[in-house]
Amino acid sequence: MKQLLQRWMKSAARILGVVWKPLLGLVFFSVVVTMGYRWLSLQATASAEPVPAAQGWRYFGEGAVEATEVNVSSKIPGRIASLSVDEGDPVRQGEVIAVLESEEISAKVRQAQAGLQATDAQMEQARLAVELEALRTEDQVRQAKAALEAARAKWEMAQNGARPEEIRQAEQAVEAARAQFMVAQKTWNRLEALAKEGVIPQQKADEAEGAFLAAQAQLQAAEAKLQLVRDAVRKEEKQAAWAGLKAAEANLQLAEHARMQVELRKRDIDALRAKQLANWAQVEEAQAYLKQTLLRAPADGVVSRKMAETGETVAAGMPILTIAQQGQWWVEVFVDESVAGGIQRGDTVQVEFPSLGKRVDAKVTRILPAADFATKRATNERGSFDSRSLQLRVEWKEPVQGLVKGMTARVYARKERK
Numbered sequence: 397m398k399q400l401l402q403r404w405m406k407s408a409a410r411i412l413g414v415v416w417k418p419l420l421g422l423v424f425f426s427v428v429v430t431m432g433y434r435w436l437s438l439q440a441t442a443s444a445e446p447v448p449a450a451q452g453w454r455y456f457g458e459g460a461v462e463a464t465e466v467n468v469s470s471k472i473p474g475r476i477a478s479l480s481v482d483e484g485d486p487v488r489q490g491e492v493i494a495v496l497e498s499e500e501i502s503a504k505v506r507q508a509q510a511g512l513q514a515t516d517a518q519m520e521q522a523r524l525a526v527e528l529e530a531l532r533t534e535d536q537v538r539q540a541k542a543a544l545e546a547a548r549a550k551w552e553m554a555q556n557g558a559r560p561e562e563i564r565q566a567e568q569a570v571e572a573a574r575a576q577f578m579v580a581q582k583t584w585n586r587l588e589a590l591a592k593e594g595v596i597p598q599q600k601a602d603e604a605e606g607a608f609l610a611a612q613a614q615l616q617a618a619e620a621k622l623q624l625v626r627d628a629v630r631k632e633e634k635q636a637a638w639a640g641l642k643a644a645e646a647n648l649q650l651a652e653h654a655r656m657q658v659e660l661r662k663r664d665i666d667a668l669r670a671k672q673l674a675n676w677a678q679v680e681e682a683q684a685y686l687k688q689t690l691l692r693a694p695a696d697g698v699v700s701r702k703m704a705e706t707g708e709t710v711a712a713g714m715p716i717l718t719i720a721q722q723g724q725w726w727v728e729v730f731v732d733e734s735v736a737g738g739i740q741r742g743d744t745v746q747v748e749f750p751s752l753g754k755r756v757d758a759k760v761t762r763i764l765p766a767a768d769f770a771t772k773r774a775t776n777e778r779g780s781f782d783s784r785s786l787q788l789r790v791e792w793k794e795p796v797q798g799l800v801k802g803m804t805a806r807v808y809a810r811k812e813r814k
Contacts (some may be wrong), residue, residue, distance in 0.1 A: 400716040451748060453808040459479035459730035461749075461803045463804040464724040465700060471688045474477070474498035475709045476716070483702050487693040487719060494691040494716055501689065505682040512675040513783040519668040527599070528662045533654045535606040539613045540648035547644035550624050564620035573611070573618040579610035673812055697721040720801045726791040727759070727805040736786050739763070739809060745790055752798050762789035
């Protein structure tokens with residue numbers, strides 16, 4: 397037994413002589429790792445609770461920078477012809493950032509413009525036709541009235557006979573009518589020549605022609621009346637004078653009816669004018685849709701996301717880009733109510749951006765209770781209470797060069813509220 401024990405001790409000594417150096421190295425390595433871990437922990441703790449850059453401020457919490465985002469989309473479907481921005485690019489309000497290609501909208505614009513041109517042509521044609529018809533109708537009315545006066549005078553003469561005074565009056569009327577006829581004829585000839593040369597509008601020549609025809613009718617009526625005065629009146633002439641009077645009245649009535657037709661034609665022009673306005677509205681609508689093919693930045697900011705690429709076809713309302721607006725920044729931090737005591741909405745705080753090395757003044761705009769998982773329950777029921785976390789929203793307006801959504805932001809509050 398003693399020999400066996402001695403043999404075992406010798407074997408153990410040999411084994412120990414072989415492994416004692418590796419064991420010593422393993423122990424030394426464990427000590428080094430432990431000390432390094434504790435040093436890194438101390439550094440992390442120091443970075444998690446930084447020392448404020450200014451006296452009188454205390455560290456409050458940190459969060460990620462947020463910004464108001466706006467999705468840029470089109471009211472119309474189409475294929476993206478070009479995208480002039482990429483993620484991270486700054487944009488200015490009103491800047492064209494994308495162009496859509498829509499053959500349907502272009503075709504609608506051309507169709508609306510063609511419809512408007514056709515309506516304009518119809519309206520101009522109808523207006524000229526009504527003006528000419530009105531001139532013709534007025535000439536017919538004047539001629540009918542002159543013929544009626546002559547027929548009425550003939551009928552009266554046939555009934556009463558003629559006296560010397562009536563003959564002299566008839567002769568004077570013929571002379572006056574002839575003088576007016578000569579003046580109207582010369583005026584018409586002169587204006588007709590000027591109209592053919594293009595010096596004056598044709599309408600002026602038409603008006604002179606109407607005056608000439610009226611003067612001619614008056615002259616003929618005056619001559620006829622003079623002839624009746626000079627001739628003897630027979631029974632057959634009385635009957636003819638009566639029939640002529642009735643025919644002249646009927647012609648005047650027809651001329652008046654023609655004048656009413658002109659008024660109806662003017663209402664047709666009003667209908668065309670309404671159609672013209674409708675066509676204008678269609679053109680403006682189509683052009684408004686065409687403007688939608690140019691997508692503009694709704695506000696100053698930075699492109700935070702790009703959801704489509706050039707050549708893709710997008711539907712109406714489908715977001716193409718997302719813009720983070722400049723000047724509308726905030727950060728949300730969660731603070732224990734025991735630490736946030738005394739902080740009120742509207743208080744001034746400071747926000748630090750470690751990656752930029754800058755600080756700005758900010759305002760507390762919202763204080764809300766956090767979710768139940770952030771509540772710390774009391775362990776001693778006597779004189780204690782549950783401690784909850786509060787969600788604070790801090791906003792600032794001051795522009796910060798290089799600030800990007802998602803950056804770390806640290807919030808500092810005053811140690812003592814003033």
